[in-house]
Amino acid sequence: MQQDMNFLDRNEFNFEPSEEVVKAFNNFDIKKLCFYTRIYGEGKKSIFSDFLSERYDINEQQIILGYGAEDLLKQAVHYFLTEGGSKTMLIPKYSWWYYKSIADEVAGTTLQYPVYENGDTFCYDFEGLKAMVDEVKPKILLVASPNNPTGNGLEPSELERLLQMVQPSTIVLVDEAYASFVSDDTSYVKKLVETYSNVVICRTLSKFYGLPGLRMGFGFVGRGEEMDRFTRYSNKYLGYDRLSEEIAIAALKSEEHYRHVANVMQEAREMYNREIAPLNGFKVYRSVANFILIKYPIELKEALQQAFADQSYKIKFMDEPGINTHMRITLGRREQNRTVCDTILHIAKQQ
Ligand SMILES: Cc1ncc(COP(=O)(O)O)c(C=O)c1O
Incomplete structure:
Protein backbone atom coordinates (compact mmCIF):
# COMPACT_ATOMS: atom_id res chain seq x y z
CA MET A 1 0.00 0.00 0.00
CA LYS A 253 -0.85 33.97 21.19
CA SER A 254 0.13 30.27 21.21
CA GLU A 255 3.82 30.71 21.97
CA GLU A 256 3.89 27.69 24.28
CA HIS A 257 2.61 25.27 21.64
CA TYR A 258 5.13 26.42 19.05
CA ARG A 259 7.98 26.51 21.59
CA HIS A 260 7.20 22.87 22.31
CA VAL A 261 7.53 22.09 18.60
CA ALA A 262 10.81 24.03 18.49
CA ASN A 263 12.08 21.82 21.34
CA VAL A 264 11.32 18.67 19.31
CA MET A 265 13.39 20.24 16.52
CA GLN A 266 16.25 20.86 18.94
CA GLU A 267 16.21 17.16 19.90
CA ALA A 268 16.46 16.32 16.19
CA ARG A 269 19.47 18.63 15.72
CA GLU A 270 21.16 16.87 18.62
CA MET A 271 20.33 13.45 17.19
CA TYR A 272 21.78 14.30 13.77
CA ASN A 273 24.90 15.64 15.48
CA ARG A 274 25.32 12.61 17.67
CA GLU A 275 24.58 9.96 15.06
CA ILE A 276 25.37 11.37 11.62
CA ALA A 277 28.22 13.82 12.24
CA PRO A 278 30.73 11.06 13.21
CA LEU A 279 30.09 9.06 9.99
CA ASN A 280 32.87 8.96 7.45
CA GLY A 281 32.49 11.70 4.83
CA PHE A 282 29.44 13.28 6.49
CA LYS A 283 29.21 16.72 8.06
CA VAL A 284 26.28 18.18 10.00
CA TYR A 285 26.08 21.96 10.01
CA ARG A 286 24.87 23.99 12.94
CA SER A 287 21.27 25.09 12.43
CA VAL A 288 19.08 27.76 13.98
CA ALA A 289 16.24 27.10 11.53
CA ASN A 290 13.59 24.39 11.05
CA PHE A 291 15.92 22.46 8.72
CA ILE A 292 19.43 21.12 8.86
CA LEU A 293 22.12 20.96 6.19
CA ILE A 294 24.12 17.75 5.95
CA LYS A 295 27.10 17.06 3.68
CA TYR A 296 27.35 13.47 2.44
CA PRO A 297 29.79 11.51 0.26
CA ILE A 298 28.62 12.23 -3.29
CA GLU A 299 28.96 8.56 -4.32
CA LEU A 300 26.06 7.80 -1.96
CA LYS A 301 23.68 10.24 -3.65
CA GLU A 302 21.68 7.74 -5.69
CA ALA A 303 21.46 5.21 -2.88
CA LEU A 304 20.28 7.89 -0.46
CA GLN A 305 17.71 9.23 -2.91
CA GLN A 306 16.40 5.72 -3.58
CA ALA A 307 16.27 4.85 0.13
CA PHE A 308 14.30 8.01 0.95
CA ALA A 309 11.92 7.39 -1.96
CA ASP A 310 11.36 3.81 -0.76
CA GLN A 311 10.40 5.17 2.66
CA SER A 312 8.10 7.83 1.09
CA TYR A 313 10.30 10.69 2.25
CA LYS A 314 11.10 13.80 0.26
CA ILE A 315 14.42 15.46 1.14
CA LYS A 316 16.03 18.36 -0.69
CA PHE A 317 19.26 17.36 -2.44
CA MET A 318 21.13 20.58 -3.19
CA ASP A 319 22.70 20.98 -6.60
CA GLU A 320 24.20 24.47 -6.65
CA PRO A 321 27.92 24.84 -7.27
CA GLY A 322 29.84 24.72 -3.98
CA ILE A 323 26.95 23.15 -2.14
CA ASN A 324 26.08 20.15 -4.29
CA THR A 325 27.01 17.25 -2.02
CA HIS A 326 24.60 18.45 0.63
CA MET A 327 21.06 17.63 1.60
CA ARG A 328 18.71 19.99 3.38
CA ILE A 329 16.36 18.17 5.70
CA THR A 330 13.30 19.79 7.28
CA LEU A 331 13.06 19.00 10.98
CA GLY A 332 9.83 17.09 11.47
CA ARG A 333 8.06 15.00 14.04
CA ARG A 334 10.14 12.68 16.25
CA GLU A 335 9.31 9.52 14.30
CA GLN A 336 10.04 11.22 10.97
CA ASN A 337 13.42 12.46 12.19
CA ARG A 338 14.20 8.96 13.46
CA THR A 339 13.35 7.42 10.08
CA VAL A 340 15.53 9.92 8.23
CA CYS A 341 18.43 9.32 10.57
CA ASP A 342 18.07 5.51 10.31
CA THR A 343 17.89 5.72 6.52
CA ILE A 344 21.16 7.67 6.38
CA LEU A 345 22.82 5.29 8.85
CA HIS A 346 21.71 2.30 6.81
CA ILE A 347 23.13 3.66 3.54
CA ALA A 348 26.34 4.93 5.16
CA LYS A 349 27.05 1.45 6.58
CA GLN A 350 26.97 -0.02 3.09
CA GLN A 351 29.98 2.12 2.06
C1 LIG B 1 14.54 32.20 3.20
C2 LIG B 1 13.07 32.20 2.97
N1 LIG B 1 12.38 33.34 3.10
C3 LIG B 1 11.04 33.37 2.91
C4 LIG B 1 10.35 32.22 2.57
C5 LIG B 1 8.88 32.29 2.25
O1 LIG B 1 8.11 32.56 3.32
P1 LIG B 1 6.54 32.82 3.15
O2 LIG B 1 5.87 31.51 3.17
O3 LIG B 1 6.22 33.68 4.31
O4 LIG B 1 6.33 33.52 1.85
C6 LIG B 1 11.02 31.02 2.40
C7 LIG B 1 10.26 29.80 2.03
O5 LIG B 1 10.70 28.70 2.04
C8 LIG B 1 12.42 31.00 2.60
O6 LIG B 1 13.13 29.88 2.44
Whole structure:
Protein backbone atom coordinates (compact mmCIF):
# COMPACT_ATOMS: atom_id res chain seq x y z
CA MET A 1 0.00 0.00 0.00
CA GLN A 2 1.22 3.52 -0.82
CA GLN A 3 2.46 5.17 2.38
CA ASP A 4 1.62 8.84 2.96
CA MET A 5 4.40 11.02 1.64
CA ASN A 6 6.59 12.79 4.21
CA PHE A 7 7.48 16.23 2.92
CA LEU A 8 10.78 17.21 4.51
CA ASP A 9 11.99 19.11 1.47
CA ARG A 10 10.32 22.55 1.71
CA ASN A 11 10.71 23.52 5.36
CA GLU A 12 7.02 23.16 6.10
CA PHE A 13 5.31 22.20 9.35
CA ASN A 14 4.77 18.52 10.07
CA PHE A 15 2.99 19.15 13.38
CA GLU A 16 -0.50 20.22 14.45
CA PRO A 17 -1.62 23.85 14.63
CA SER A 18 -2.26 25.16 18.16
CA GLU A 19 -5.69 24.79 19.76
CA GLU A 20 -6.12 28.56 19.68
CA VAL A 21 -5.54 28.54 15.91
CA VAL A 22 -8.11 25.79 15.40
CA LYS A 23 -10.58 27.72 17.57
CA ALA A 24 -10.00 30.98 15.71
CA PHE A 25 -10.81 29.19 12.47
CA ASN A 26 -13.86 27.29 13.77
CA ASN A 27 -15.33 30.29 15.56
CA PHE A 28 -14.75 32.79 12.78
CA ASP A 29 -17.86 34.82 12.02
CA ILE A 30 -18.20 34.39 8.26
CA LYS A 31 -20.30 37.56 8.05
CA LYS A 32 -17.12 39.54 8.68
CA LEU A 33 -16.19 38.72 5.11
CA CYS A 34 -19.21 40.74 3.90
CA PHE A 35 -17.47 43.95 5.02
CA TYR A 36 -14.11 45.61 4.72
CA THR A 37 -12.27 46.08 8.00
CA ARG A 38 -13.38 49.03 10.13
CA ILE A 39 -9.98 49.60 11.72
CA TYR A 40 -8.92 51.96 8.93
CA GLY A 41 -11.20 54.47 10.70
CA GLU A 42 -8.55 54.55 13.43
CA GLY A 43 -5.81 55.12 10.85
CA LYS A 44 -4.52 51.54 11.18
CA LYS A 45 -4.20 48.91 8.51
CA SER A 46 -5.28 45.73 10.26
CA ILE A 47 -6.17 44.20 13.60
CA PHE A 48 -3.03 42.10 13.08
CA SER A 49 -0.67 45.06 12.59
CA ASP A 50 -2.30 46.61 15.66
CA PHE A 51 -1.61 43.41 17.61
CA LEU A 52 1.98 43.29 16.35
CA SER A 53 2.46 46.92 17.30
CA GLU A 54 1.62 46.08 20.88
CA ARG A 55 3.56 42.81 20.94
CA TYR A 56 6.77 44.33 19.54
CA ASP A 57 6.20 47.78 21.05
CA ILE A 58 6.66 49.36 17.63
CA ASN A 59 4.58 52.11 16.00
CA GLU A 60 1.83 50.56 13.86
CA GLN A 61 2.87 52.78 10.94
CA GLN A 62 6.18 50.95 10.85
CA ILE A 63 4.55 47.59 10.31
CA ILE A 64 3.78 46.16 6.89
CA LEU A 65 1.78 43.06 6.00
CA GLY A 66 1.93 40.83 2.98
CA TYR A 67 1.02 37.59 1.34
CA GLY A 68 3.84 35.72 3.09
CA ALA A 69 7.40 37.01 3.52
CA GLU A 70 7.68 36.21 -0.18
CA ASP A 71 5.38 39.12 -0.99
CA LEU A 72 7.10 41.57 1.37
CA LEU A 73 10.49 40.73 -0.13
CA LYS A 74 9.10 41.22 -3.62
CA GLN A 75 7.47 44.53 -2.69
CA ALA A 76 10.71 45.83 -1.18
CA VAL A 77 12.94 44.66 -4.00
CA HIS A 78 10.61 45.95 -6.72
CA TYR A 79 10.11 49.28 -4.97
CA PHE A 80 13.69 50.09 -4.07
CA LEU A 81 15.28 48.83 -7.30
CA THR A 82 12.95 50.93 -9.45
CA GLU A 83 13.10 54.20 -7.50
CA GLY A 84 15.79 55.64 -9.73
CA GLY A 85 19.48 55.38 -8.82
CA SER A 86 21.23 52.10 -8.22
CA LYS A 87 19.48 48.93 -9.40
CA THR A 88 21.89 46.59 -7.66
CA MET A 89 21.16 44.22 -4.81
CA LEU A 90 23.78 42.21 -2.92
CA ILE A 91 22.72 38.73 -1.83
CA PRO A 92 24.55 35.95 0.04
CA LYS A 93 26.37 33.43 -2.17
CA TYR A 94 24.38 30.47 -0.89
CA SER A 95 20.82 31.63 -0.44
CA TRP A 96 17.22 31.29 -1.56
CA TRP A 97 16.99 31.34 -5.38
CA TYR A 98 13.96 33.64 -5.14
CA TYR A 99 16.02 36.77 -4.28
CA LYS A 100 17.66 36.90 -7.70
CA SER A 101 14.42 36.05 -9.44
CA ILE A 102 12.51 39.04 -7.97
CA ALA A 103 15.36 41.40 -8.85
CA ASP A 104 15.36 39.99 -12.40
CA GLU A 105 11.64 40.78 -12.68
CA VAL A 106 12.45 44.50 -12.59
CA ALA A 107 15.71 44.24 -14.54
CA GLY A 108 17.76 44.66 -11.38
CA THR A 109 21.29 43.36 -10.95
CA THR A 110 22.17 40.90 -8.23
CA LEU A 111 25.72 40.34 -7.04
CA GLN A 112 26.65 37.62 -4.61
CA TYR A 113 28.78 38.33 -1.59
CA PRO A 114 30.86 35.50 -0.13
CA VAL A 115 29.68 33.22 2.61
CA TYR A 116 32.41 31.09 4.18
CA GLU A 117 32.38 27.67 5.71
CA ASN A 118 33.91 27.96 9.15
CA GLY A 119 33.98 24.82 11.29
CA ASP A 120 30.45 23.47 11.48
CA THR A 121 28.78 26.67 10.28
CA PHE A 122 28.74 29.33 7.57
CA CYS A 123 29.60 32.95 8.22
CA TYR A 124 30.11 36.33 6.59
CA ASP A 125 33.35 38.19 6.11
CA PHE A 126 32.22 41.59 7.40
CA GLU A 127 35.37 43.40 6.25
CA GLY A 128 35.09 41.91 2.75
CA LEU A 129 31.41 42.75 2.63
CA LYS A 130 32.10 46.35 3.67
CA ALA A 131 34.67 46.71 0.89
CA MET A 132 32.12 45.35 -1.61
CA VAL A 133 29.37 47.69 -0.34
CA ASP A 134 31.73 50.70 -0.56
CA GLU A 135 32.69 49.81 -4.10
CA VAL A 136 29.32 48.77 -5.53
CA LYS A 137 27.08 51.17 -3.55
CA PRO A 138 24.11 48.81 -3.87
CA LYS A 139 20.53 49.96 -3.40
CA ILE A 140 19.80 46.85 -1.32
CA LEU A 141 21.96 44.68 0.89
CA LEU A 142 19.94 41.54 1.53
CA VAL A 143 20.73 39.33 4.50
CA ALA A 144 18.85 36.22 5.52
CA SER A 145 18.93 35.29 9.16
CA PRO A 146 18.68 32.34 9.47
CA ASN A 147 19.83 31.72 5.93
CA ASN A 148 18.35 29.06 3.66
CA PRO A 149 19.96 26.56 2.93
CA THR A 150 22.96 27.00 5.22
CA GLY A 151 20.91 27.33 8.44
CA ASN A 152 23.18 29.90 10.14
CA GLY A 153 21.88 33.16 11.57
CA LEU A 154 23.16 36.58 12.56
CA GLU A 155 23.23 37.89 16.11
CA PRO A 156 21.39 41.21 16.68
CA SER A 157 24.80 42.86 17.21
CA GLU A 158 25.91 41.59 13.79
CA LEU A 159 22.79 43.01 12.15
CA GLU A 160 23.56 46.32 13.77
CA ARG A 161 27.14 46.12 12.55
CA LEU A 162 25.83 45.73 8.98
CA LEU A 163 23.57 48.74 9.40
CA GLN A 164 26.46 50.83 10.66
CA MET A 165 28.57 49.67 7.76
CA VAL A 166 26.35 50.91 4.92
CA GLN A 167 25.31 54.39 3.82
CA PRO A 168 21.72 55.37 4.73
CA SER A 169 20.95 55.27 0.99
CA THR A 170 21.43 51.48 0.99
CA ILE A 171 18.43 49.54 2.28
CA VAL A 172 19.31 46.61 4.52
CA LEU A 173 16.61 44.04 3.78
CA VAL A 174 16.59 41.30 6.41
CA ASP A 175 14.75 38.07 5.68
CA GLU A 176 13.92 36.61 9.08
CA ALA A 177 11.42 34.02 7.81
CA TYR A 178 13.17 31.33 9.88
CA ALA A 179 13.60 33.39 13.04
CA SER A 180 12.43 32.26 16.51
CA PHE A 181 13.30 28.56 16.42
CA VAL A 182 16.32 28.91 18.66
CA SER A 183 15.95 32.34 20.26
CA ASP A 184 12.72 34.08 21.21
CA ASP A 185 14.41 37.45 21.67
CA THR A 186 12.68 40.01 19.47
CA SER A 187 13.60 43.13 21.45
CA TYR A 188 16.33 44.09 18.96
CA VAL A 189 13.72 44.61 16.22
CA LYS A 190 12.36 47.71 17.97
CA LYS A 191 15.86 49.06 18.54
CA LEU A 192 16.88 48.59 14.90
CA VAL A 193 13.76 50.10 13.31
CA GLU A 194 13.82 53.04 15.71
CA THR A 195 17.53 53.73 15.14
CA TYR A 196 18.00 53.11 11.42
CA SER A 197 15.81 54.61 8.69
CA ASN A 198 17.06 52.16 6.06
CA VAL A 199 16.10 48.79 7.53
CA VAL A 200 13.31 46.39 6.51
CA ILE A 201 12.84 43.20 8.55
CA CYS A 202 10.53 40.51 7.12
CA ARG A 203 8.94 37.76 9.18
CA THR A 204 6.19 35.26 8.53
CA LEU A 205 3.57 32.90 9.95
CA SER A 206 4.89 30.16 7.63
CA LYS A 207 7.78 28.71 9.59
CA PHE A 208 7.85 29.03 13.41
CA TYR A 209 4.05 29.40 13.53
CA GLY A 210 3.64 26.58 11.03
CA LEU A 211 1.04 28.14 8.72
CA PRO A 212 2.63 28.37 5.26
CA GLY A 213 -0.78 27.87 3.65
CA LEU A 214 -2.11 30.98 5.41
CA ARG A 215 0.18 33.21 3.32
CA MET A 216 0.68 35.81 6.02
CA GLY A 217 3.90 37.76 6.35
CA PHE A 218 4.71 40.80 8.45
CA GLY A 219 7.54 43.26 8.39
CA PHE A 220 9.03 46.14 10.36
CA VAL A 221 10.55 49.18 8.69
CA GLY A 222 12.64 52.14 9.74
CA ARG A 223 11.29 55.69 9.51
CA GLY A 224 12.21 58.46 7.16
CA GLU A 225 10.90 59.98 3.95
CA GLU A 226 11.99 57.17 1.67
CA MET A 227 10.71 54.45 3.99
CA ASP A 228 7.40 56.26 4.53
CA ARG A 229 6.91 56.29 0.75
CA PHE A 230 7.63 52.56 0.64
CA THR A 231 5.15 51.93 3.47
CA ARG A 232 2.43 53.85 1.61
CA TYR A 233 3.20 51.78 -1.49
CA SER A 234 2.94 48.56 0.52
CA ASN A 235 -0.20 49.33 2.52
CA LYS A 236 -3.56 48.07 1.25
CA TYR A 237 -6.24 50.73 1.38
CA LEU A 238 -9.15 48.31 1.78
CA GLY A 239 -7.44 46.09 4.33
CA TYR A 240 -6.29 42.51 4.50
CA ASP A 241 -7.85 39.04 4.65
CA ARG A 242 -9.99 39.19 7.78
CA LEU A 243 -9.87 35.45 8.44
CA SER A 244 -6.08 35.26 8.10
CA GLU A 245 -5.67 38.22 10.47
CA GLU A 246 -7.59 36.41 13.22
CA ILE A 247 -5.76 33.13 12.71
CA ALA A 248 -2.42 34.96 12.75
CA ILE A 249 -3.24 36.63 16.06
CA ALA A 250 -4.27 33.26 17.54
CA ALA A 251 -0.96 31.75 16.39
CA LEU A 252 1.08 34.53 17.99
CA LYS A 253 -0.85 33.97 21.19
CA SER A 254 0.13 30.27 21.21
CA GLU A 255 3.82 30.71 21.97
CA GLU A 256 3.89 27.69 24.28
CA HIS A 257 2.61 25.27 21.64
CA TYR A 258 5.13 26.42 19.05
CA ARG A 259 7.98 26.51 21.59
CA HIS A 260 7.20 22.87 22.31
CA VAL A 261 7.53 22.09 18.60
CA ALA A 262 10.81 24.03 18.49
CA ASN A 263 12.08 21.82 21.34
CA VAL A 264 11.32 18.67 19.31
CA MET A 265 13.39 20.24 16.52
CA GLN A 266 16.25 20.86 18.94
CA GLU A 267 16.21 17.16 19.90
CA ALA A 268 16.46 16.32 16.19
CA ARG A 269 19.47 18.63 15.72
CA GLU A 270 21.16 16.87 18.62
CA MET A 271 20.33 13.45 17.19
CA TYR A 272 21.78 14.30 13.77
CA ASN A 273 24.90 15.64 15.48
CA ARG A 274 25.32 12.61 17.67
CA GLU A 275 24.58 9.96 15.06
CA ILE A 276 25.37 11.37 11.62
CA ALA A 277 28.22 13.82 12.24
CA PRO A 278 30.73 11.06 13.21
CA LEU A 279 30.09 9.06 9.99
CA ASN A 280 32.87 8.96 7.45
CA GLY A 281 32.49 11.70 4.83
CA PHE A 282 29.44 13.28 6.49
CA LYS A 283 29.21 16.72 8.06
CA VAL A 284 26.28 18.18 10.00
CA TYR A 285 26.08 21.96 10.01
CA ARG A 286 24.87 23.99 12.94
CA SER A 287 21.27 25.09 12.43
CA VAL A 288 19.08 27.76 13.98
CA ALA A 289 16.24 27.10 11.53
CA ASN A 290 13.59 24.39 11.05
CA PHE A 291 15.92 22.46 8.72
CA ILE A 292 19.43 21.12 8.86
CA LEU A 293 22.12 20.96 6.19
CA ILE A 294 24.12 17.75 5.95
CA LYS A 295 27.10 17.06 3.68
CA TYR A 296 27.35 13.47 2.44
CA PRO A 297 29.79 11.51 0.26
CA ILE A 298 28.62 12.23 -3.29
CA GLU A 299 28.96 8.56 -4.32
CA LEU A 300 26.06 7.80 -1.96
CA LYS A 301 23.68 10.24 -3.65
CA GLU A 302 21.68 7.74 -5.69
CA ALA A 303 21.46 5.21 -2.88
CA LEU A 304 20.28 7.89 -0.46
CA GLN A 305 17.71 9.23 -2.91
CA GLN A 306 16.40 5.72 -3.58
CA ALA A 307 16.27 4.85 0.13
CA PHE A 308 14.30 8.01 0.95
CA ALA A 309 11.92 7.39 -1.96
CA ASP A 310 11.36 3.81 -0.76
CA GLN A 311 10.40 5.17 2.66
CA SER A 312 8.10 7.83 1.09
CA TYR A 313 10.30 10.69 2.25
CA LYS A 314 11.10 13.80 0.26
CA ILE A 315 14.42 15.46 1.14
CA LYS A 316 16.03 18.36 -0.69
CA PHE A 317 19.26 17.36 -2.44
CA MET A 318 21.13 20.58 -3.19
CA ASP A 319 22.70 20.98 -6.60
CA GLU A 320 24.20 24.47 -6.65
CA PRO A 321 27.92 24.84 -7.27
CA GLY A 322 29.84 24.72 -3.98
CA ILE A 323 26.95 23.15 -2.14
CA ASN A 324 26.08 20.15 -4.29
CA THR A 325 27.01 17.25 -2.02
CA HIS A 326 24.60 18.45 0.63
CA MET A 327 21.06 17.63 1.60
CA ARG A 328 18.71 19.99 3.38
CA ILE A 329 16.36 18.17 5.70
CA THR A 330 13.30 19.79 7.28
CA LEU A 331 13.06 19.00 10.98
CA GLY A 332 9.83 17.09 11.47
CA ARG A 333 8.06 15.00 14.04
CA ARG A 334 10.14 12.68 16.25
CA GLU A 335 9.31 9.52 14.30
CA GLN A 336 10.04 11.22 10.97
CA ASN A 337 13.42 12.46 12.19
CA ARG A 338 14.20 8.96 13.46
CA THR A 339 13.35 7.42 10.08
CA VAL A 340 15.53 9.92 8.23
CA CYS A 341 18.43 9.32 10.57
CA ASP A 342 18.07 5.51 10.31
CA THR A 343 17.89 5.72 6.52
CA ILE A 344 21.16 7.67 6.38
CA LEU A 345 22.82 5.29 8.85
CA HIS A 346 21.71 2.30 6.81
CA ILE A 347 23.13 3.66 3.54
CA ALA A 348 26.34 4.93 5.16
CA LYS A 349 27.05 1.45 6.58
CA GLN A 350 26.97 -0.02 3.09
CA GLN A 351 29.98 2.12 2.06
C1 LIG B 1 14.54 32.20 3.20
C2 LIG B 1 13.07 32.20 2.97
N1 LIG B 1 12.38 33.34 3.10
C3 LIG B 1 11.04 33.37 2.91
C4 LIG B 1 10.35 32.22 2.57
C5 LIG B 1 8.88 32.29 2.25
O1 LIG B 1 8.11 32.56 3.32
P1 LIG B 1 6.54 32.82 3.15
O2 LIG B 1 5.87 31.51 3.17
O3 LIG B 1 6.22 33.68 4.31
O4 LIG B 1 6.33 33.52 1.85
C6 LIG B 1 11.02 31.02 2.40
C7 LIG B 1 10.26 29.80 2.03
O5 LIG B 1 10.70 28.70 2.04
C8 LIG B 1 12.42 31.00 2.60
O6 LIG B 1 13.13 29.88 2.44
